[in-house]
Amino acid sequence: MSADNPLLASGVLTAEGGSVTLSEEFEEAVEEYLSRFDGHTEAEFADAIEERVGDEVAVEPFAALGEKDPRTVAELCALADRLGADDAKANGNPVQLLPSLRLFRDDDVRTDGVPRSFVPVPATQLPELLRIYSPALVYAWLDDSESCDLAKRDLEAVFEEPQEVMPFAVYGPDYREFLEREYSLTAGPAVLFTRDGEVEARLYGAHGPGTIETELERHRR
Structure with a gap:
């Protein structure tokens, strides 16, 4: 730092x-x-x-x-x-x-699997955080998944430089019911692009840095 x-x-x-x-x-x-x-x-x-x-x-x-x-x-x-x-x-x-x-913080929020530059948070705090920070991106990941490893690598490559979008990360298995109820999220890895607390777009799986950058460019407008 x-x-x-x-x-x-x-x-x-x-x-x-x-x-x-x-x-x-x-x-x-x-x-x-x-x-x-x-x-x-x-x-x-x-x-x-x-x-x-x-x-x-x-x-x-x-x-x-x-x-x-x-x-x-x-x-x-x-x-x-x-x-x-x-x-x-x-x-x-x-x-x-x-x-x-x-x-x-010394708390129980899962950090293993969080891409560099992303902030790990409890999914239950997303409704407020995504209204405070807009636009924002949420990465939800799982355990022992090759797709999650690839998605993490892609996100780290894209966010090596600031992107004018607040990047949050949540560990999906800890908040499965909440994520499904609030964000219709039933699979991972997933990336949610949000504005004013609402999901504008979503990506499932690993798509490569280019796809993420294209969606971010659209999202920042």
């Missing part, structure tokens, strides 16, 4: 001994917000988000996500404090930088 990365420059992350971790100060700030948010309602989360980050963010889905995962809102508020909410453009957009903090 580059030394001029805003998360390193602002002290959110620290690099020591060749590894990058959340700084102790940032973790303490997140824990302080978590304590403050204990028992919060969706309306109270909305007030906290507007106060710390401003009303230009997608407050409603963030507040709804707070009831499922208060840590996300705690990290958002602590991140805005660190970056300086009034100077976000200079120091980095806290909303856009927020997903990368999930990579440092």
Whole structure:
């Protein structure tokens, strides 16, 4: 990770001994917000988000996500404090930088099989995340599948450079019923191209980088 990365420059992350971790100060700030948010309602989360980050963010889905995962809102508020909410453009957009903090969580979200540059998330949080981040792409994968290995390789090749699309990944077997009910997803590997929370296109199996790039170009318009 580059030394001029805003998360390193602002002290959110620290690099020591060749590894990058959340700084102790940032973790303490997140824990302080978590304590403050204990028992919060969706309306109270909305007030906290507007106060710390401003009303230009997608407050409603963030507040709804707070009831499922208060840590996300705690990290958002602590991140805005660190970056300086009034100077976000200079120091980095806290909303856009927020997903990368999930990579440092010690939770049970499956990470094996996630392509580089993709953010592993619980599928149950997708309804809110895909409204906050638009357009977005969701990669759903399975175990021990040659098609998944090929799809992962193709996605890593395409996303070697930023694509102006937020890339999420979910482990399908852990959320089979949810993915089928919410996104009519019954097989994998699959790539969903979404806008404003709605699926605009989908690819099943491995199609090669060219097909993904073509669909991304259409999706970014």
